[in-house]
Amino acid sequence: MPHRYPTLSGIAQYSDKFKYSLLISFALFLGVSAFFFNSPQEIWQGNLTILTSPANLLTDYMALTNVGAALFNASFMTLQAVLLVSLTGARVSGPVIAAVLTVAGFSLFGKNFYNSMPIVAGAFAYAKVTKVPLERSLLGALFGTALGPLVSELSFNVGLDLPVGILFGIGAGFISGFLIPPLAHHFVTFTKGFSLYNIGFTCGIIGTFFISLMRNFGFEVETASILASGYNLPFSIMLYVLFGAMLLLGFWCNRWTFKGLKRIMRHSGQLSTDYIELGGLGATLTNMALLGIATTSYILLLGGEINGPIIGGIFTVVGFGAFGKNLRNVTPIIIGVTLMGHFNYQDNHSTAVIIAALFGTTLAPMAGRYGTIVGIITGALHLTLVMNIGYLHGGVNLYNNGFSGGLVASMMVPLLEALHVHQANQRALRNPIDPADEIENYQRSK
Template sequence: MVNDNKLYFSDYTTISQKVKYRFLWSIAIFFALLAFLFNSPAEIIDGQLKILFSPANLTTDYFALANVGATLLNSAIMTAHAIMLIKMTRAKVNGPVIAAVLTVAAFSFFGKNLYNSTPIVVGAFAYAKITEVPTERSLLAALFGTALGPLVSEISFNIGLSLPEGIFFGYIAGLIAGFVIPSLAKHFVGFTKGFSVYNIGFTCGVVGTIFTSLLRSTGRSIEPVSVLSSGNNQPFTIIFLTLFAFMLIAGLYFNDWTLNGYASLLKHTGQLSTDYLETNGFSVTLINMALLGFITVFYALFHGGEINGPVIGGILTVVGFGAFGKHIRNVLPILIGVSLMGYLNDYDMSATGVVIAGLFGTTIAPIAGRYGTLIGILAGAFHLSVVSNTGYLHGGINLYNNGFAGGFVAAIMIPLLEAVEYQKGKKLAMREPVDPQEEIEVEI
């Protein structure tokens, strides 16, 4: 039952839109306050300038490029910017919106900033204006589409143009990218049939590949990079376990201190579009997000990974999509599959690239949700092989490289799985006894 201000979802409570906005604002404020525990205001300002005016291709860890405080403040600013866009479009806070805001917060640790995101957001809303659709319909494309922020930074600061030319052509490229993403994303969801929840990630991969190809044709070199930090495991393990503990407590509080409804959430496959706020309520969704947070932190630590910018990005993205398609039952098989493939092929499992392949690889969690644990493990293993080779195509200017790779994994596996399932269904039907009366009716 929905009214103007509230969504009734359980026997225990009614959560207003104000509470959901406060939840999102609390994350922005939390990161902003943390920033000044790590660095002085002068260091943070200096770091912010480095973040804003440097190329941001995968994988540029802002901890290493600038400093921890500047990175946290960048994430806080980008999170606040996303929330204000939601307010501007008068959209309601639902599962996809929470996923989008936390994804923006996540990638603001490595690759996104206010400078390179702005033209993409403007382009997406320009599409809504020109096609005369409500701006709310372009909101998710605007927020997720900032995956192509490095395209703007790369053209602005790294291909040899003068600063005015770089800014001009970088913003033109960003506007074009933002403008085409909404319409392309609608069509590409059919390519994966909703089994990769980072649909706009796949879209951005295609758009990024086209832009990279055009730039390379002019003799420019566009390549992924590896700028990574280390040594922050202890503080950020404590920070994120504390954050997720508060989320879990809040979820339990709103859910009358029970886990009622969580078993129901775990029955969803997660296939696009599964909004857990709509199907199971805000309280159960918060519980799910918190549990995914704990699992992803321990996954990174188990493999000896560094809790750096990209890994934090992976953790927060999984947590965000805990409101929109992911849960512990469909995520764990993917993580296991990536790990098994890594060990079998002698990968360095502590390497940031491998750790985030597992975290972001959960984009294909709905495959495990629909077809079971063993198929999910196989999908995770396949994903690690594919994602290791897709970064070159777009040169790192698409931050959602795993979304790009996951789209291919889903597009290849799902038709095969559907064909096998169909044949099994036919064989089962052939073995079932035929009702004599039905047989007579068919003959007549």
């Protein structure tokens, strides 16, 4: 359960109806933007292609079809996610906003209605079988669509007859969705909440199991690299307009003050941290907007291409601006990834390195808890690992960085905690000894 924080005095409270309207407005913004790039016929044909194509990392729907089709798919998937939230009766909290924006982002390069619905059905079936409210499986259902490419791969890309492939694909998706809620609940103890994409780590484990099984039966599954380019100008305008509007809305909701933002910036972000409860909706929207402006500017300064996966990374960072990320804790991670990319001769302009920096901010709580230097080291280690781990799950886990981040956190946190305890013990040994305590200890030992 999320932590409960004392409400800050003087901060306006907003209804779920208002928050729903914000999410729906975001979805409509993406949908309307689609028609600035392509005609309705092109968008329709593109979406048919999206629904019936493999979707392994990195399959940019903008390159696979066209920009309009990718944006329309993201808009539709966002509305679908909002509808699922409404049907379960869940509050529009920080985690829910993070989940909806993550779905939106990844619907530009891997998620679609066909490959996501079996996973959603599986997650909700788990809730029914275990007789818990559907709301308890909502985040598993939304984030769990990271395994959408598993459904598409089995359905369309391993050489099975189409009816058999669809049957196996839907079955694998349903089983994955059923497994995600209980496994995610267990694995959060593994990472101690220091990797925000806990379900990404869970999906990595499940995806590795399925791909190993498929390879054992002779089905080879490989990652992809289909990327769009040449759209920096229109996407820059689109993103800056979106985040500029979000910034103004945040200030308006916060009565034109920064109240609550300082509290958000000071928090480590460790799971589960709902920034709406911590600092209020206005401060949370402001934090999200600042993250969006900063990450978009980072990409442009590096000279990278803004394409489907990059926008997906930006939207995910912005979404988690309501659930653990802020400028203070993401910056060291991004610096660490960028520095490691320079020292190991990776192309820092490449999409692979840039999305490692964006999605690597899953480890932001490491910097928030242990400081800037540890954050930079964590980011550097993350890039090293994430570049080599995709083979395990064959690209069917869209949250590859969540898988890598979980492994990095599980390795570093015990080490850092051990050093912290050791340092505390050393400080205790250096403290002056009270003679009265020494006499008392001696008499007690007699």
